Amino acid sequence: MERKKTREESFEKNKTNDREEKNNDLIIGRNAVSEALRSNRAIDTLLVLKGERNGSVGRILAECREKGIVIKEVDKKKLDFLCGQGNHQGVAAWAAVHEYSTVEDMLNLAKERGEDPFIILCDELEDPHNLGAIIRTAETTGAHGVIIPKRRNASLTWAVGKASAGAVEYVPVARVSNLASEIDELKKQGFWVYTADMDGSNWCETDFSGPVLLVVGSEGRGVSRLIKEKSDFVVSLPMRGKITSLNASVAASILMYEVARQRLGIKAK
Numbered sequence: 001m002e003r004k005k006t007r008e009e010s011f012e013k014n015k016t017n018d019r020e021e022k023n024n025d026l027i028i029g030r031n032a033v034s035e036a037l038r039s040n041r042a043i044d045t046l047l048v049l050k051g052e053r054n055g056s057v058g059r060i061l062a063e064c065r066e067k068g069i070v071i072k073e074v075d076k077k078k079l080d081f082l083c084g085q086g087n088h089q090g091v092a093a094w095a096a097v098h099e100y101s102t103v104e105d106m107l108n109l110a111k112e113r114g115e116d117p118f119i120i121l122c123d124e125l126e127d128p129h130n131l132g133a134i135i136r137t138a139e140t141t142g143a144h145g146v147i148i149p150k151r152r153n154a155s156l157t158w159a160v161g162k163a164s165a166g167a168v169e170y171v172p173v174a175r176v177s178n179l180a181s182e183i184d185e186l187k188k189q190g191f192w193v194y195t196a197d198m199d200g201s202n203w204c205e206t207d208f209s210g211p212v213l214l215v216v217g218s219e220g221r222g223v224s225r226l227i228k229e230k231s232d233f234v235v236s237l238p239m240r241g242k243i244t245s246l247n248a249s250v251a252a253s254i255l256m257y258e259v260a261r262q263r264l265g266i267k268a269k
Helices: 002-022 030-038 056-067 076-082 103-113 128-140 158-163 179-188 225-229 248-264
Strands: 026-028 043-049 070-074 091-095 118-122 145-149 173-176 192-202 212-216 233-236
Touching (some): 026 030, 030 043, 030 091, 043 056, 043 076, 118 128, 118 179, 118 248, 128 248, 145 179, 173 179, 179 212, 179 225
Parallel strands (some): 043 070, 118 145, 118 212, 192 212, 192 233
């Protein structure tokens, strides 16, 4: 009987720890959020109760806009749930697991290493575990950074940091407002844009020399039409089974390692 009780207690303790870990990057309440902003803590997203603008909330919103922080209006039921019924006062914020970088940081990193830039661009990738896995592989393959959109994409939350196995500390991640405009700007700087999608060229017969921008689409919809139209090359992996697609992070990893193989001059048999 004692052994059973110990197992149950252990199970409950693990559930509690899971809940705490999932919310350990949520800052709750007006004062707490204001202090986080004042101390320049990395904030991923501000959550504000729909229609709430009174008192210090207006100042918080203005500061978030000035800093380019994503603001999301949510209803009371959702905010209560996320805050565990805590006194949120209409405001909460997700803290980022790491400071965001800029695309310029990535270009400077490539220059410091004396390498052609190699950047991954995620087009509305929603699963934080996929984003974390991509950041992890980007680090191991020598990529200079990962670009994500400000909205409709996983961001640098605790779950992404965990899935990256610490790679967020070494790989610059930039959030941009418009992916299409960013692609246009990078193409002006000599980048070749390679998009992972169906019905493209064989991945192992593709030349990845020069500055590379590798585009990975969302889990369900793939790459958007506009982004695909801006690509120089569409690259595909062979599908031999009944399932016609790979997990986004798996496909991205295969292509990243092909870029690394070519850059390292490793000959394929």
